[in-house]
Amino acid sequence: MTGPGDAAVLDDPVAASLHGHHAHLARRLGGAVTYVPDVATFSAVSAGPGAAAWGDLAELLGGDAFADMFSCPVLPPPQWSPVFVLEGRQMIWTGVDDPGLLGAAPDHGVVELGAEHVPDMLALVERTRPGPFRARTRELGTYLGLHDGGTLVAMAGERLRPPGWTEISAVCTAPEARGRGCAARLIRALVTRIVARGERPFLHVAEANTGAIALYERLGFTTRRQVTFRGFRTP
Incomplete structure (x- = not known):
């Protein structure tokens, strides 16, 4: 750690x-x-x-x-x-002693998403707009999902990987599956994986997304610093 x-x-x-x-x-x-x-x-x-x-x-x-x-x-x-x-803000996981995240029984409904799931992942991203996500984004790390009746209804995964850290990103849930705790289940599963390999989870969230910030705080994340995301066009 x-x-x-x-x-x-x-x-x-x-x-x-x-x-x-x-x-x-x-x-x-x-x-x-x-x-x-x-x-x-x-x-x-x-x-x-x-x-x-x-x-x-x-x-x-x-x-x-x-x-x-x-x-x-x-x-x-x-x-x-x-x-x-x-x-936005950058948040780091500090819930080291939270037994609800670490040491809990594995969530067998959570599945790892592979190359064969990319079309479904892109379709979910199109519906939910969690942020930049492309055809090969899953190569950045492990992506996990939840299905309902064979349809991918929620996912989250690993994105940036600075030394000793792993960013949790692309947290999204289809409208018909919201309110079921899908995001919390996926984040818990990712935190468990990240910590098990000796790294620490972090994430970024838009400042206006107060619902997501509240969820992340309940799951053991605290704000490290405020950040400003920017995009430009080259000359």
């Missing part, structure tokens, strides 16, 4: 993931790095002085292309056009 001092890698989790656990899913040029297409949209640049890294990223992505900078702590040169700004 990582200690509190290891949380500094969460200040730029995209770069920490792409230079570490997800290096095999990265495209790099100079001071810029981004995920390969169809896996994730996120990019990162080195925080050194000057605009060289932003030029590297523009070359990687191409002209007039979308640059999803997640919570990148540095801003691009003025010729980069803003696309969106979203206020």
Whole structure:
């Protein structure tokens, strides 16, 4: 289990993931790095002085292309056009002594989602809009789901992987299955898996999503810091 001092890698989790656990899913040029297409949209640049890294990223992505900078702590040169700004928060799991999450009996209704489930995963994402999710996003980590009558009605999975940490993401439930505790079941299952391999769970949530924030707090997550998510278009 990582200690509190290891949380500094969460200040730029995209770069920490792409230079570490997800290096095999990265495209790099100079001071810029981004995920390969169809896996994730996120990019990162080195925080050194000057605009060289932003030029590297523009070359990687191409002209007039979308640059999803997640919570990148540095801003691009003025010729980069803003696309969106979203206020959110980063939450880390601190429920180490919660017997409701660790040591509980396995939830046999929760299944691991494989390549054969991708069409169903994409269909659920289309209906629920949990955030960026592409055809190869499941390659970032383990994704779990719940079915009802053979239909995938809820899922959640692992996304960013800074050293010692795993982000829980893509938490979504079909409208007809809401109110059944699906999200809580999936998050508990993921937390158990992540902690069992000696890592610590964290996640990101939009500040306006107060219902999700309340759920995460009940499940042992606390706010580490406020973040601002940004997207731009390259020159």
